[in-house]
Amino acid sequence: MSIASSYRLRLQRKRWLIRAFRKRRELRVLSDKTRRIRSRDILVFSTLRNEQVRLPYFLQYYREMGVSHFLFVDNDSTDGSADYLAQQADCSVWTTQAGYKRARFGVDWLNWLQMKYGHGHWTLVVDPDEFLVYPFCDTRPLPALCDWLDASSIKSFSAMLLDMYPKGRLDAQPYTPGQDPLEIASWFDAGNYTFAKNHRYGNLWIQGGPRMRVFFPEAPAKAPALNKIPLVKWDRKYAYVSSTHMLLPRGLNQVFDEFGGEKASGVLLHTKFLDTFNTKAKEELQRKQHYAASVEYRAYADTLKDDPDLWCNWSEKYINWRQLEILGLMSKGNWA
Numbered sequence: 001m002s003i004a005s006s007y008r009l010r011l012q013r014k015r016w017l018i019r020a021f022r023k024r025r026e027l028r029v030l031s032d033k034t035r036r037i038r039s040r041d042i043l044v045f046s047t048l049r050n051e052q053v054r055l056p057y058f059l060q061y062y063r064e065m066g067v068s069h070f071l072f073v074d075n076d077s078t079d080g081s082a083d084y085l086a087q088q089a090d091c092s093v094w095t096t097q098a099g100y101k102r103a104r105f106g107v108d109w110l111n112w113l114q115m116k117y118g119h120g121h122w123t124l125v126v127d128p129d130e131f132l133v134y135p136f137c138d139t140r141p142l143p144a145l146c147d148w149l150d151a152s153s154i155k156s157f158s159a160m161l162l163d164m165y166p167k168g169r170l171d172a173q174p175y176t177p178g179q180d181p182l183e184i185a186s187w188f189d190a191g192n193y194t195f196a197k198n199h200r201y202g203n204l205w206i207q208g209g210p211r212m213r214v215f216f217p218e219a220p221a222k223a224p225a226l227n228k229i230p231l232v233k234w235d236r237k238y239a240y241v242s243s244t245h246m247l248l249p250r251g252l253n254q255v256f257d258e259f260g261g262e263k264a265s266g267v268l269l270h271t272k273f274l275d276t277f278n279t280k281a282k283e284e285l286q287r288k289q290h291y292a293a294s295v296e297y298r299a300y301a302d303t304l305k306d307d308p309d310l311w312c313n314w315s316e317k318y319i320n321w322r323q324l325e326i327l328g329l330m331s332k333g334n335w336a
Contacts, residue, residue: 001250005200013248016239019104020111026098027073027109031086034069034117041068042122042142045113047106048074050283051128052081053276056178058128059088065132066141067124071117073109075100092117107240118234122146125230125244126268129181132159132230133321134266135332148335149233156247157231158255159266160329162188163209164318165273165310174275181271182318189213190316190327193226203227203246203253210273210310215299224296228268229255264333267324273310 037043044067051058059070070091074082075098085091096109103109114123124142126132134145134157149157164185166173173184193208204227212223228244232252239248246253257263281304285297316327324330 006250009201009248009250012241013237013239016108016111016241016248017115017237020108020115020239023098023103023108024112024116026096026103027094027112028096030074030082030093030095031091033089033092034071036090037069037117037121039120040143042066042124042146043068043118044070045110045118045123045125046070046072046127047100047109048072048077048081048128049100050077050079050081050280052077052079052084053175053177054128054181055081055084057180058131059091060178061131062124062126063090064141065137066143071113073106073113075106105243107243111239114234114238115236119236121234122149123232123234125232125240129271130161130230131182131269131271132266133269133324133330134159135264135321135325135330135335137266137321145335146231146233152334154264155233156229156252156255157264157266158204158227158229159231159268160206161226161228161268161270162324162329163211163226163270163273163310164188165210165315167311167315168309170273170277170304170308170310171275181274182269184275185271185273186318187311187315188318189314190329191314194220198246198253201241201246201248201253202250203229204256205245211296213312214310215296215303222295229253230268231266262331262333264335265330267321267330269318278304278308 044062072085072093074093074095082093082095085093100106165187166184167187175184189209192213193206196205198205206226207223212220216223225245229247230244241248255263281297281300285301
């Protein structure tokens with residue numbers, strides 16, 4: 001990368017940090033328990049709207065994985081999500097009625113909270129429908145992974161977003177609070193993925209799976225990006241650029257090996273497609289707060305209105321992380 005390009009990225013990072021500092025004014029604290037955060041705690045940061053039905057299992061999952069504190073931004077929920085989280089001893093909650101889109105789809109809010117509370121911590125940025133799995137996650141909790149990353153001088157950990165879905169209609173099996181969503185959405189596309197390098201930021205760009213196969217078959221370039229870097233040893237000088245797809249400084253995006261080796265990586269099991277999805281999609285389509293005038297949600301609404309079924313003959317049922325490693329969707333690298 002040229003000196004000029006590097007300089008422009010440094011300026012861009014400073015601009016995002018200044019923007020996040022200004023956007024802090026849009027957040028109103030509802031429950032601040034951050035004084036309980038200890039120096040080695042792993043922290044989860046998340047934005048949400050009307051996800052109360054998902055929150056009990058989401059919290060249980062990450063608590064059992066070793067997360068010590070959760071920091072949420074509730075974007076004007078009407079289903080009691082904020083109040084539910086405020087009652088949890090390990091959750092700090094901020095609320096806002098400001099536009100999700102004008103906050104760069106929530107990135108500005110989380111950049112600010114990570115700047116203020118995440119410095120020096122391993123921070124995990126996930127949505128309430130995303131569940132991180134990684135090599136040996138069935139026997140080694142997140143603190144073990146983070147200790148190994150520290151010992152290996154690795155500051156960021158990638159995870160491909162893997163869309164999960166049920167066999168049959170999305171609305172056939174009702175989801176209940178506290179239920180593991182993988183009991184319903186247990187299938188995924190084992191192949192059908194494209195990979196390309198983003199030369200400006202240095203990250204790997206991944207698209208494909210059921211959302212490209214079903215919703216964007218004629219325009220695959222419009223399919224959502226599946227590459228994520230959700231787990232980072234945070235520094236207040238860092239900034240996410242676009243969701244968790246890429247960060248600055250640019251070196252944090254180099255989470256893959258270009259010279260024949262394999263770096264350790266994980267998978268985010270994405271359980272968006274439950275019986276609650278159609279209602280959620282209609283709401284977000286009306287709000288128009290998502291990327292590219294909510295083109296993704298227009299595709300959902302148009303495609304699923306008659307036949308809400310993503311399963312196909314090539315779908316594979318999820319078993320465990322070892323299955324994902326065999327399929328090449330994650331790697332344990334040299335973590336043995």
